[in-house]
Amino acid sequence: MQKVLEGNHAISWGAKASDVKVIAAYPITPQTQIVELLSEMCTSGELDAKFIKVESEHSAMAAVIGSAAAGVRSFTATSSHGLLLMHEMLHWAVGARLPIVLANVNRAVGPPWNIWTDQNDSLSQRDTGLLQIYCESNQEVFDTTLQAFKVAETVSLPAMLVLDAFFLSHTSEIVDVFGAETGKKYLPPFKPVDFLDPDNPKAFGNLTGPDYYYELRHKIHKDHLRAIDVARRADAEFGKIFGRSYGLVEEYRTEGAETILVTSGTITSTARVVIDERRERGEKLGLLKIRLFRPFPLEDVRRVLTRARKVLVIDRNIGFSIGGIFAQEIRSALWNTRVHVPLFSFIAGIGGRDVTPGVLNEILDIASAVEYPEQETYWIGVKDEELSYTGR
Amino acid sequence: MRNFPIPEDELMTSGHLACQGCGATQAMRFALKALGKQTVIVMPACCWSVIDGPFPHSAVQVPVFHTAFETAASCAAGVKAGLDMRGDHETAVLAWAGDGGTFDIGFQALSGAAERNDDIIFACYDNEAYMNTGVQRSSATPFGAWTTTTPHPHTKSHPKKSMFEILAAHRIPYLATASVAYPNDLVDKFRRARGIRGMKFIHIIAPCPAGWKSAPEKTVELARLAVQSRLFPLVEVWQGKYYLVKKDLPYKPVTDYLSQQGRFAALSEADIGRIQADIEERWEELLRKEQLGGPVPGNA
Numbered sequence: 082m083q084k085v086l087e088g089n090h091a092i093s094w095g096a097k098a099s100d101v102k103v104i105a106a107y108p109i110t111p112q113t114q115i116v117e118l119l120s121e122m123c124t125s126g127e128l129d130a131k132f133i134k135v136e137s138e139h140s141a142m143a144a145v146i147g148s149a150a151a152g153v154r155s156f157t158a159t160s161s162h163g164l165l166l167m168h169e170m171l172h173w174a175v176g177a178r179l180p181i182v183l184a185n186v187n188r189a190v191g192p193p194w195n196i197w198t199d200q201n202d203s204l205s206q207r208d209t210g211l212l213q214i215y216c217e218s219n220q221e222v223f224d225t226t227l228q229a230f231k232v233a234e235t236v237s238l239p240a241m242l243v244l245d246a247f248f249l250s251h252t253s254e255i256v257d258v259f260g261a262e263t264g265k266k267y268l269p270p271f272k273p274v275d276f277l278d279p280d281n282p283k284a285f286g287n288l289t290g291p292d293y294y295y296e297l298r299h300k301i302h303k304d305h306l307r308a309i310d311v312a313r314r315a316d317a318e319f320g321k322i323f324g325r326s327y328g329l330v331e332e333y334r335t336e337g338a339e340t341i342l343v344t345s346g347t348i349t350s351t352a353r354v355v356i357d358e359r360r361e362r363g364e365k366l367g368l369l370k371i372r373l374f375r376p377f378p379l380e381d382v383r384r385v386l387t388r389a390r391k392v393l394v395i396d397r398n399i400g401f402s403i404g405g406i407f408a409q410e411i412r413s414a415l416w417n418t419r420v421h422v423p424l425f426s427f428i429a430g431i432g433g434r435d436v437t438p439g440v441l442n443e444i445l446d447i448a449s450a451v452e453y454p455e456q457e458t459y460w461i462g463v464k465d466e467e468l469s470y471t472g473r
Numbered sequence: 474m475r476n477f478p479i480p481e482d483e484l485m486t487s488g489h490l491a492c493q494g495c496g497a498t499q500a501m502r503f504a505l506k507a508l509g510k511q512t513v514i515v516m517p518a519c520c521w522s523v524i525d526g527p528f529p530h531s532a533v534q535v536p537v538f539h540t541a542f543e544t545a546a547s548c549a550a551g552v553k554a555g556l557d558m559r560g561d562h563e564t565a566v567l568a569w570a571g572d573g574g575t576f577d578i579g580f581q582a583l584s585g586a587a588e589r590n591d592d593i594i595f596a597c598y599d600n601e602a603y604m605n606t607g608v609q610r611s612s613a614t615p616f617g618a619w620t621t622t623t624p625h626p627h628t629k630s631h632p633k634k635s636m637f638e639i640l641a642a643h644r645i646p647y648l649a650t651a652s653v654a655y656p657n658d659l660v661d662k663f664r665r666a667r668g669i670r671g672m673k674f675i676h677i678i679a680p681c682p683a684g685w686k687s688a689p690e691k692t693v694e695l696a697r698l699a700v701q702s703r704l705f706p707l708v709e710v711w712q713g714k715y716y717l718v719k720k721d722l723p724y725k726p727v728t729d730y731l732s733q734q735g736r737f738a739a740l741s742e743a744d745i746g747r748i749q750a751d752i753e754e755r756w757e758e759l760l761r762k763e764q765l766g767g768p769v770p771g772n773a
Contacts, residue, residue, distance in 0.1 A: 103551065103555055130558070131554040131557060133551065135547055136585030137581060139543065139544070139582075140582045140585055143540060143541065143582065144548065145551055146540065146548055147515065147538070147540070147547070147551025147553075148552065149551075149555065150538050150551075150555070151551070151553075151554075151556050151559065153554075153555045153559060155551070173541055277536040277556075279512065279535060279564050282510075282531075282533075282536045282537075283536055284526075284528075284533075285537065287525055287528050287539050288523060288526075288527040289527060289528040290527060290528075
């Protein structure tokens with residue numbers, strides 16, 4: 082069934098198609114429409130779920146941790162400061178091995194207040210252990226909701242799907258959706274490994290000393306690595322049933338490409354257009370979209386990027402002093418290979434500033450003019466700061 | 474079968490890690506006797522996180538989910554929703570928190586669950602300070618008490634937060650105070666709570682010899698004196714309106730209670746006078762509320 086949906090509603094439809102049983106959420110711009118539509122779905126009965134309207138995001142995550150521990154499929158959504166408030170409980174969900182799915186609408190972090198998109202909220206949760214999948218279109222958002230549950234439940238780890246504020250969350254596109262009955266063909270009812278069962282009483286998460294804790298963290302690490310192939314298979318299986326799959330990373334026109342641009346989220350769509358235009362002019366350009374960020378698809382990234390002569394990474398985020406976060410990850414992925422590829426790290430679009438074809442052309446022009454980066458990190462489009470601060 | 478009001482089944486085992494004379498273990502033992510096997514405990518950081526025993530042990534024979542400090546109520550609400558969606562409407566969900574996880578860091582989530590009327594029992598075993606971390610003051614610490622963060626001569630300068638009144642103001646279906654010195658009463662209250670839908674709050678005074686600087690064998694006596702001095706009256710409230718105050722107990726001056734605890738060793742005569750006056754004022758207020766609410770409705 083085709084519908085015109087904004088990205089936020091595509092998530093609500095995805096949660097419904099996943100037949101979630103408990104939702105707990107707190108409103109925050111630009112995530113709010115997700116929970117508004119889910120509230121309506123629960124009220125009308127088209128979605129048979131309990132919706133706990135908690136008093137904070139911290140409680141939202143705590144509540145879905147409780148419901149997942151009780152053995153039912155659980156979902157929440159948030160953005161920016163809400164995600165940051167959840168931080169402690171993200172670690173808890175991982176340590177408790179609960180396959181909760183969280184939708185995060187990428188929004189900049191204050192101060193100053195800014196409701197527009199960038200990735201520092203989700204990327205600052207990098208080491209919590211949540212799986213992270215970045216989406217490019219509203220169709221991908223819907224499809225990824227189901228895929229996220231599939232992977233999360235297979236490896237007993239929580240997953241976060243991520244979409245750009247406004248560029249996806251509030252932008253309407255045609256999305257092919259289905260309901261829970263069709264969803265079951267791909268995502269059968271959740272069968273927890275363990276749950277809070279009075280007939281089989283166990284204690285979960287009690288005090289664990291150095292003799293065991295180390296191995297428990299090693300198990301999470303191993304399951305993260307296992308999740309790479311699980312995610313690959315989950316995506317392929319989705320493709321077989323519904324005719325759409327996305328890969329863990331996506332190569333776009335990388336055949337014979339000497340320069341490969343690395344993107345995530347909606348910047349990818351703009352980059353496709355720019356690559357097409359410059360390819361027509363004979364430039365040997367290609368694109369690598371990173372969809373799965375955690376676990377990091379190391380081999381896929383290496384396979385594609387070691388073929389290039391230059392790698393250009395665009396980051397809508399910043400690790401202050403060291404540079405773009407995707408760039409750091411990719412730089413480290415390329416280290417233990419026999420190939421040395423110069424890596425150009427570009428910062429663009431932070432705080433929701435538009436990343437236009439012009440911005441991407443500027444980036445490509447900078448990299449094509451030199452053999453080797455002249456700066457560790459290029460900030461694109463920075464205004465004269467004195468002027469912009471004084472408002473003159 | 475003897476005619477004994479407290480079930481003989483023990484759902485709490487020996488081998489737990491509590492200190493000698495711990496009031497919190499008594500509280501758990503009797504609460505579980507009342508609630509029975511069909512119970513799930515949600516446990517935030519508190520003394521009981523340790524008392525229950527390290528992995529792979531547990532000192533209770535019901536499922537326990539350990540959760541972060543401030544999440545007893547929100548996590549319990551989630552567990553209840555999850556059980557409901559599994560079709561299990563029988564299992565009681567017990568959030569079991571210390572005073573820090575109730576009065577301080579857990580307060581927001583507790584207020585949220587109370588306002589939503591989530592169908593859980595929230596029990597606070599109150600030992601009146603952060604005992605697990607080594608006796609730091611909480612907002613449950615009484616006026617004049619020594620703790621490691623209210624050292625002499627700057628003992629706690631403000632009175633204890635009245636959680637009971639705050640929860641009553643949420644107009645939840647049922648709230649009660651209890652004392653480990655009155656196990657029959659405590660068991661009754663947990664049983665009553667189990668039979669009521671919606672939010673239940675039970676506030677248990679649970680002496681802590683290590684933090685109160687009292688003799689371990691005095692725990693029950695202190696828990697009794699707290700009640701008899703009217704410092705910690707035994708009360709039940711339905712819907713935040715209908716009060717039932719236990720009034721037929723012998724009255725003891727608060728000095729009997731204070732003088733047996735090292736944490737109050739530095740109280741002056743004036744301090745004790747202030748505490749006594751506060752007790753009397755609150756007791757009168759409680760009786761007025763009981764009168765104002767009128768008889769407890771039969772359907773409450």
